[in-house]
Amino acid sequence: MTEVLPVQSAARDPRLDDLVKLAVMAVGGQGGGVLTNWIIDLAERNGYAAQATSVAGVAQRTGATIYYVEMLPEAARQPVFALSPAEGDVDILIAAEMMEAGRAIMRGFVTPDRTTLIASTHRALAVSEKVVPGTGLADAEAVQRAAEEAARAVVAFDMEAIAQGAGSVISASLFGALAGSGTLPFPVESYRETIRASGRGVEKSLAAFEAAREAAASRHRDPAPDPEPVAEEAEFVGPAPLLRDWEALGRRIAALPDPVRPLARAGLARVVDYQDVAYGAEYLDRLEALLAEDRAQDGAARGFDFTATAAKYLATAMAYDDILRVADLKTRAGRRERVAAEMRAGTGTLVQVTEYVHPGAAEVVSALPVRLGAYVEARPGLMRMLDRVVNRGRRMRTDRLSGFLPLYVAAGLRRRRRTLLRHGREMAHVDGWLDAARARLPLDYAHAVETLKIRRLVKGYSDTHARGLAKFDRVMSGAALVEGRADAADWTARLITAALKDPKGEALDGALRTIRSFTTAGEA
Amino acid sequence: MAERSFKKEVEHLRIGAGETFRGEGILAITKALLENGVGYVGGYQGAPISHLMDVLADAEDLMAELGIRFEANASEAAAAAMLAASVHYPIRGAVTFKSTVGTNVASDALANLASGGVKGGALIIVGEDYGEGSSIMQERSHAFATKSQIWLLDPRPNLPSITDAVRHGFELSEASNTPVMLMVRIRCCHVHGSFEARDNVPPKLTVRDALKNPQRDTGRIVLPPASFLHEKEKVEKRWPAAVDYIRKHRLNEHFGPKESRVGIVLQGGMYNGVIRALQRLGLADVYGDSAVPLYVLNVTHPLLDDEVLDFCAGKDAVLVVEEGQPEYLEQALRAILHKAGATAKLAGKDVLPMAGEYTGRVMLEGLEAFMAAHAPDILPDRGRAPNTPAPVPDLTKVVPGRPPGFCTGCPERPIFAAMKLVEEEMGPHQISADIGCHLFSIMPPFEIGGTTMGYGLGPASNAAFDGGGERRPISILGDGGFWHNGLTSSIGNAVFNKSDGVTIVVDNYYSAATGGQDILSSRATNRTKATKHPIAEAVKGVGVTWVRQIDRTYDVGKMRETLRDALTTDHEGPKVIVASSECMLNRQRREKPLLAKAVQEGRRVERPKFGVDEEVCTGDHACMRLSGCPSLTLKMPDDPLRDDPVAHIDQTCVGCGNCGEVADAAVLCPSFYRADLVHNPGRFEKWWARWQTRAIDWLIARRASRRLAREVVR
Known part of the structure; x- marks a missing residue:
């Protein structure tokens, strides 16, 4: 039994201010355990008593994980440390990913009176962000803004990129950012000693540590992202006469109004690359016709929004996804080098590339000449037979001639694309869509623009x-x-958003039901 | 091979008196067992004591030197039953498991053990999986202790206190002939600290020696009339003996001043949290010296009436800090005070919440409320104190949830991709799941499976539907659950009842969810355990005749075919598919160093990895909805014509093949490719590749010379 004399004054013990409370919020598999061990070692090296706890890290499957460390200058007696972080009572919060920083803020672990937030701004996407058919990415900017508001100090930059650049893992750059933040009263050299003492991948860890330490010390921030991605001037290669034709098309682009030009330039590059110069001319013909109508409706006052939107979606519509296009992209110059770079293949390493293709009868028929294709398609028996022949997964080794050739030949069909069944259908679809948008242009400019945007929903194979x-x-x-x-226009925009929410279109059904409830059309 | 190796740490377990032991809570417990002459240990893995089992397994050699028997038991029931060795023999035994789920499984054996009583000290170390990070229903072990009369230790969460609890646990058990439960909470298991070591002590009587001289005592067997006598003995002899021991050795601790108008009674495990709250209220210093008297119950069952009354004497109000519900301690303390006619007011679940973890904030607010009500004068003015949390910017709509999911390259992912494809064809099915990694299938993107009733009970929990109907019920069972309880309770049950259902046994070669421990069907060679017993053979052995073994779960097409067969065959009786592929986490841990070494030594090594042709990907993300792999992610292409992010595979890809297989089986899109990196290729191979490359380059150049194309394609 320990009998202790009563504490005389009911005043807060000033030694509590020397107590450092540090929490690490990581995604499973990020090495939060390694970082925690380093911090403990660092504290003990500097004459601190330290305690660390965690909720058992069982690798990736546990999702988000919290590690917690408390430390106090060592004295004759052992202090009493808490075993988990408390809201409003954390001095240093290390978030190994941006949404984990957000989670820490939400949980109240980041407060303006005391918390230094050290966060890596990179993203490890949650499943819920990835499965959305459209864009489901969480708003990292909002977290960044909240961090500035919630924390006493913020050290935030892409520490994952620094770690990768050094061939190390993020625990090393987080440790560096901790050192650079200057929140712990320990000399930098003792951090380095800690890393050296851990004994594995020391050189790379130190490199990541130093880079992150410097970035943190200078309160480095990620460069602001471009608000609108600007199309790079696409460099074309090919025989000289074709290049001259291409340049001629470029002059037509120059004649377009300012707001239309960037998208039209990107669109033109897309369709020419997809097919040929004549196809590019066709694209511009259509676009110029739309522009004339746009002008007639005083489009200039609206920044030619109609034509600009058309420039974008007309290009993607004309460059529709088909077998020929896939085969072309996979048999281009430069692909082998791109794959090797992506795989970080060293010299002397062979890269064997296997493609996973699975054509169905419908796709094969669509690549037949119009009349033949229509003939086969009209006969279910024939279609079934064809399906039995072609419909199976194929693994094609495109680093070998045997696998490369079939794709090369398919890509070669590009020159006859205009005569194929699919092309006729796609062009009819484009016409129908554009006609609908054009018809709305004199009535409701904004609605016409939204009508063009509906085309975004057509994608895939x-x-x-x-x-x-x-x-x-x-x-x-x-x-x-x-x-x-x-x-x-608002309603149409809402429908598009709803259509991109889930694969089956349940949100879209709901939105359509709402529309039917207030239009007189009933069950249209 | 377990996920984490403690081989290095285990060497520290050899240190003796005069040395300081540094390490985690679980290691300290192991060391304390060795210091206290334990004769045998066993248990079943599960958070938070998985690593304790791993430590024990890694310490097997050391234990063998001391004559200690170690068993990795088949279940918690088997572990508890092992304590039978302490019934007739004066041998100390300890077992460990996750609570309350493990205690549920073990409760039959525990009740029998407690009825007959023990001669040798019997210690049950339970990892209380409560609060943040818990994966189970939120219940308390306390009820098991009181119903079977097992003494319950809940020591303060620091290494000296836990190791003391192990020593006292054995002695208390022997002094009162009663098994003792030592409860450690999640963070306590992983707390890093130190304590003064003692010498390891071999058991006075080893189990091996005991076998030479078998003993029995009918009076200890649970059968009438002995069982009626046991109940009397429990209250008349064992309880008083325990109370004497606890009082004599001062197992419960007092801190703070003797005289005060208020006081706090708390579970040992709550000590650090209470001190932190007192520190923040200005009522305790950094070393835990408190201005408020504390009565710390390191033993929460039995309670010592006179100690309680002594503590409450002269106090206006006493706060009970007791985590979880029901409030067993508060009720018991109330009864003690009431019987004695004591006047102290008892507070507890009125200022603290009835349910949920006692986090820092909960504790602070609870203690503050109690002090404000009963001793406002000793409470410093916190109005001026700066540590009231500011309003938090609202991010609830921004930050996505991050539920646990399958690891990169997990072999279970393709099984559920196949199931989802089958459901798209045939419609939704009644699906019951089990305990284990596969349960993550209930989360996005798969969202498959409706119930989980217990370890090894997946198929059994579909029994009501086993009579058949328009669509067959499907149940899922992991290999861990299969050997724990599933073979009899689920598979045997299905055979006997002529079930029409389909069962998928997910065999990943380990008890993977608990940290990759070996089990009967593991394919690894284990020096001390018998492995390589095929699940399919066991299934056939209990009478299933429709059994399909799949040896590569990544073959999504085959998985789908087999599942379709099982759902449509006119075969009578249960249909069992054993889907086997090694846990990728364990496989990587095993293979990665070997491959790196082979590459260094100049041997030929092939390493697969997947990639995406950015311009082929259309950004529909159908592949994500059949994957959820951490390495399959998204990136925004640098292209103004694009609205949606495209698929991207990051550097952590292990090339399991799921992406390609799913794209093929679901006829998704051709943007995936697999790149096999061949390190140190052979001479002929190099020559052949060079020739092929030349031919391909010639074809590419030929076409490039006749067309216009962008120079850079992504």
């Missing part, structure tokens, strides 16, 4: 493509229902 087309049709029908209303 086989089933995905079919699903996209179905969504396109449903949103087009919804857009027709709201036509004439003042908020038609």
